Amino acid sequence: MKLLERILKYQIITSLCVLTLGAVLFYLSVDYLIDREVNKELMRSKAKVSWQLRHIDELPVYILQLGDSLQLDQVRYPGQMAIVERKLFNEFENEYQPYRQLIFYERVEGAWYRVTISKLLAQRKQLLEAVVMTVTFIVALLLISLLLLNSWLSRRLWRPFYKTLRALDSYQVEQHEVLTFPKSHTVEFEQLNLSVTQFTDRLAATYQNLKEFTENASHEIQTPLAVILSKIEGLFQDESLKESQLVALSEISEAANRLAKLNQALLLLTKIENRQFLAGTEPISLVPIINRKLRDLEDLIEQREITVKTDIEPTGPVMHPALAEVLVNNLLTNAIRYNVNGGAIEITLNAGKLVVRNTGAPIHIEPELMFERFRKEGTHSASLGLGLALAKTICQVNGQTLTYETDGPWHILTVTW
Template identity: 70%
Template sequence: MKLLAQILRYQLVTSMVVLFLGAGLFYVSVRYLIDREANKELFQSQVKVRWQLKHLETLPVYILQLGDSLQLEPVRYPGRSFIRETSMLNLAENEFQPYRQLVFYERALGQWYRVTISKMLLQRQHLMEAVVMTVTFIVTVMLISLLVLNSWLSKRLWKPFYKTLGKLDAYQIQQHETLTFEPQKTLEFDQLNQSVTHLTSRVTTAYQNLKEFTENASHEIQTPLAVILSKIEGLFQDESLTESQLVALSSVSEAANRLGRLNQALLLLTKIENRQFLAGTDPINLVPIINSKLRDLEDLIDQRELSIQTDLQPFGPVIHPALAEILVNNLLTNAIRHNVEKGKIIIILRERILSVRNTGKPLNANPEQLFERFRKESTLSASLGLGLALVKTICEVNGQNLKYDIDNEWHVLTVSW
């Protein structure tokens, strides 16, 4: 709804600007018309006053229009005529009211007079304010009605779009489904839905082909690898081989075993990224898994004379059991493999956190880089460089956070959920 809210916000701002500018322009226009009408009446009164001064033997004392006033002041010399607005005391109302005045000079009875004709504007201002307020109210109601109508229409018109967006958000490529939509009256949305249907169809086909290729490639690689390893084992039984041949054969055997492990690790990564391991709804208790893996790795721990300290509570994340075992196994294997002789490992399991701490050598690289595939601290290591990459992928797929910290000699891998 962000796009719709943004559109409505722009419409509201535009409407308010138009309303204020329109109200101001209308006020100025009405004020101009009233001033022009008042000036016209003042000039008509001026003509009457001049006629009276020329044809009557007495000075005029009033003008017929109600509320107007006439003042004549004798002066020695004439001046320039002008029109102004001022406030004057209305004796009948006993308050100051707005007037528009025309000041001009006229000679009568051998004397120059400064003639001031004042026209009361109070009723006209009241009329102007009433007209402006009425029109502004009508325009405001119209704008609000248009905004409400536009908001309702926008929500109705954009409903198919958000429905399509919701289906895309819920789309699971692992379900091998192609999104289908009902025909829409809006041509653009109907074309969008058709494009989404074609796109998801192609994506599903490509995903299925990639999945089959990965599985077939892994299976096909495993078969020749098994044959190679079997032949190597048979050659080791040949007593006629020289020492140099045995050394070369050992290198081939090690490379073949490494290739097999690499194939299995990459296949596992692909399956995890393709979300072929779907988690349940209940958390997995990691305590039995940790204890089981520590027993499996007991020989390697004793060989390196490592001390293990555990502080475990029966908690764990929502995760597939197989992925939980891989996660724990890789964390523990990493802590053992990259530890120092007679080092320490501390395993802490709490309600929302699993922490594996181990002593080790200082790192020469950024710890975050160790989560990349085939990234190893030392090129001489027998590790494939995929252990932490697997851990990172498992955490990303299941919504957990993985963090690598270094605290003096301690290397800390923390999984939180």
Template identity: 30%
Template sequence: MKLLNYTSRYFVIILLFIIFIWAAFFYYNMLDEIYDSMDDSLENQKGLVLQKVKDNPEILQKKQFEDGYYTIQKLAGKPKKMGKDKYRDTLMFMENEKEFEPVRLLETSFSQAGNYYKLKLITSMVEEDDLVEELLYSIIALYLGLILSILILNNFFLKNTWKPFYSLLEKLKKFSIESEHKITFEDTKIEEFALLNKNIENLLYKSQESYKQQKHFIENASHELQTPIAISINKLELLLEKNNMNEDQIETFSSVLQNLERLKRLNKSLLLLTKIENNQFIEEEDINLNLLLQELLEDFLDYSTYKKVELELIQQKNLRARMNKDLAIILFTNLIQNAIKHGKVGTQIEIIIHKESVMIKNESDHTIPLDVDKIFSRFYKETALQNSTGLGLSIAQAIAKKYGFTVTYTYKDLHCFKVNFQQT
């Protein structure tokens, strides 16, 4: 859930509740006030009527409202609650309106010259009724308006306040540790965000720096390792040439030599990988991939024959790509080599050139898909092949990435590596 919706949701729930209570309270309070004032005026009139009765006993005969606002009824005896006022709402048929209208009625009793009378006083509630109705609508309108405006304002302010935060998120999303590009943030007046930006900027800068240092370290380390390894190999070769060793010794030396060669390979691959990542292959040319693959396949003929697999080049289209030629060769060498290395004896490896991609398909004894998340990572080996550096596919991917191409792996009875030359 988005931050905005999250806070809005709470806001709405709390506001609905609080304002509802407030509105109800307000409404009933007002209502009470209106009744109070009506009842006061009725009481006042009662006083006037009682005064009038004393002055003019004739009106004691007034049994109907007709032209007045009160009736007096003689009672047989003393009422239970003598002189007690009783208010209530009722309906009364109004001649002029020809319908029942709400009225407020005061019922009380009094005594006059030893007789007991019941007095009923009324006052019309038509206007008050309208007022109450009006009040209710106003409150509902106010209630809704208040909530709506609070929400809109809240959204507006939140959006504005959190703007630096969202811009930070956007930048982090696009951030790549490999890129040389430094992230910069616009200034914000909000101290917390300024602090956050500053810290993140620092953090990113440090990560980029340490990434760069790590890259350079690997490059320097593998570079420095080259010479001692080469010297050791050369010395061993010279020693072996002296030819004064028995077979046992030769076997041991041969094993040492092979392991040194392996170390050299590994180191060379690592160096190559860092060189690709450090953008040290600047030269680019337009390469005819059909031609390049034809040549490569010829080079691989000995190896494929030895491994008893057949290489089949299917050229559906002519494909060209702009890249470094050495890297193009390495990219396909690694992929084809991989296919031959793991290819099933007696099967065919298909290399298909499409309009914008090259696919390399091989059958294998390994009939389950490889782990797509891992095969391109450094030093990952699916099989315990001793001579594999575990860097071939990483290198292939690094090359593709450098030019915005992609290398993808899929499995459908055949292991299939696809190099897509459509730049992403």
């Protein structure tokens, strides 16, 4: 969820909670004030009625408001004063309505009377509801206006930030691009843009230096390695060498060849990670690549007596043809190298998936750890421990997924796109 959407969500939730709580508290407050005012009116009416019962023979009607009523009933004994609420029939409205009654007792000319003063509550309740609804509507309208204004202001204020974010998303270091931004009126965003510009400037320079170093290192290392291998080949032609010297020379030759392969693999890894291979726009078919690699590895497959089964369709991902060659070669080489004599390999290629299954000895580590550089299971001297790491890197930079699973004796490598 985006930051602005999250802020707006929290603001809406907070506003609804505040509005609900405020409406409830306002309703309770107004209801309490109205109740208190009704009780005060009842007590004022009681004082007037008590005084008039003692001093005037006839009660005037002006002591009560419209809708209220006064009732006198002679009783034998007085009781306790009480305030109660009841529904009584209102002759003016021709319906039952809520009343609040004050019941008290007065002695007049030696006789006790129960005096009941009834106050109509319907109008007060209607007033309460009207006031609460009006104020709640005004507050809700104000909150909605503030939320809309805040959302509009937030989007406008954060617009430079999202421009910077989109520029970073589309940034490609291999194009030696240095990001620049228009001047912002917000100091924080101006500082952010300046930092991003300086960072991409340093990143482009570092990338260029790394690229030049990789190319120079490859050239400088390959040249002495070629000289070493050439000298070794020449020494092999010397018939005066002893057997022990030939053995040592053979070990040196093997180490030099291994170093040359390691240099080529690391150089290829660096080029792939630096995205020096363009992916292209059209998917390539892996079928001819798989068939060609199987023919190249045919002697090794026959030597290990490995059975190969294929179920392949003319499909494949969008990627550089050279990287597709390396990917297929590493997967098949790994399936042969870590197989068992008389084992099997199954290759399945269909829409969106390439699966290479091979029998082999069980591994004693998590399968995903096999994608780490220089990680290998067993003691295969010919293995550099970079084959699966190279395949994983190729898939990552091209948007594919490479997974490693085991199922009994089967080792399963799956590429999906």
